[in-house]
Amino acid sequence: MKTEEDQLVQKIAKALASKGRRGLALGAGDDAALLAPRSGYQTILTCDWFLEGSHFLRDKHPAESIGWKCLARAVSDIAAMGGEPKHFLLSLALPQTHTGRWLDRFLSGLARAQRRLGCQLAGGDTTRSDDIQINVTVVGEIRRGRAVLRSGSKPGDLIFVSGRLGEAELGLRWLRQGQAARHRNGPCMRKHLYPEPRVILGQWLAAQGIATAMMDLSDGLSSDLPRLCAASRVGARIETDRIPKVQMRAGENQDHVDLVRLALNGGDDYELLFTVRPSDVRRVPRVFRGLPLSCIGEISRDRRLVLTGPEGREETLVPRGWDPF
């Protein structure tokens, strides 16, 4: 005779079963997971909240997207250090009304993400709650000494970002305004619902020793760049003209969205922000496997954060990205 909790755990384990063990000695079903770290490698560990109301809306976000995104955003922290994602733990608190069809769809999105990201379920915890609450822990690995930290930037290093900034935020706005269907196949909607953490790029930058510091952009450039600078004890000067913004065709921006502010303050892009020594800049391609890499400015010795506008006007960069408080 099984408890309802046991039945739910079995359903999850079945939906997310994968072949091969990839260093997993023992997965879901015991008190804890047992992993066999590779010799010469370090373990990278991160966890991320994904909560109804704060991070997604029950009646707006498809369950498949919630499943995909809860893993993708946690994996992005592994990518940000240059690591390879290996395993994850899924903590799921659900209303009783959501243990049937909704859970099936959630698990199908999550199963797609784990295949895509090469990440295997190793365990978790399941309980009941009024709201949908998710917490994902991801374990990755990286060759000893190769991890790229936030703290390695030096004055004179050039600042790069991958992709285009603000896309996910615009996707969210459209979703809130009930315009998701109209933009369904566009990059903004896709990036908001099914973001792709930059795992391959992060691993390449770390393996090549190109990035002196790196982090992922989850809260928005204006909030995240100051964190990298604080960790490295440096400042930064960036140019609004060089920031890769959302691309729109002429006349498409009917709502007159300020694409610069969107790129500075929009969250959830999961692009990589990294710095490069001047002598290594020529090693950074303009496009990496279809993904544009843009130089947006330079690290400075003085600890200020300066944004230079199109006519050379300077302003202080103020953190206006996502802050839950």
Place this chain on the structure above:
Amino acid sequence: MKTEEDQLVQKIAKALASKGRRGLALGAGDDAALLAPRSGYQTILTCDWFLEGSHFLRDKHPAESIGWKCLARAVSDIAAMGGEPKHFLLSLALPQTHTGRWLDRFLSGLARAQRRLGCQLAGGDTTRSDDIQINVTVVGEIRRGRAVLRSGSKPGDLIFVSGRLGEAELGLRWLRQGQAARHRNGPCMRKHLYPEPRVILGQWLAAQGIATAMMDLSDGLSSDLPRLCAASRVGARIETDRIPKVQMRAGENQDHVDLVRLALNGGDDYELLFTVRPSDVRRVPRVFRGLPLSCIGEISRDRRLVLTGPEGREETLVPRGWDPF
């Protein structure tokens, strides 16, 4: 200029700062934690929800207890495999009203637990929510091949439990009834508010090779023993007389609590349930560092779960422990 989230993260990191790195190459403050696993060891990984309403009550449980218990119960899963706890990630979602004095008290309880359990903060995630939501991931380690799983019990093995069962459940009842103060210094109240995971016992049983299977009792014996038996593909016969129950002085049980049912179905004890080959039984002490170890029955080949009462009456053991659904 720091976001409110950054300030909160700093407060947490400061309250839980500890000396020495114990295999931690990089802790809170970067995208992810970086651990250096010891060669010849496996990594044990577990996570646990601790949610207001389901696992504790905001207006009944002291913040110090919530801080202590969120770590202690997750560490108990490491103990259940015989491992040594090393690091933890703290995911904390709080109402804005709880980021001041309440958080200080929570962190002081958690700091005590981490010192006591030898476990170091390695990172986490902090966000806002209406309810207090906690998720703790613990990383432990164990020498390769030494972990004790749930699946190793064989017919004829004897079944042991540590401590006394039902104490924590009785503590919870008293707390709900507003009688916590009257019982403050008793073992039941202490065990409910500040449970001590059996880390040393678990490590000893694993290192000595005495336990053939092991798990911790978190939901109650009647729910947890069937899980161990299912994993080992065996059954069990246990005797109510031999189950270590809450001890009360004559006349103290004024509410006529059924101490047998309490021991069978009460959750949150975090004692260890383990099985031992008949040839190893003499190696199990009656008391291990002040903690009683009791033989309560035997593993059987047939897959039934049988409870034998005082007059030899048999009944089927039905899972009536904690089930969130």
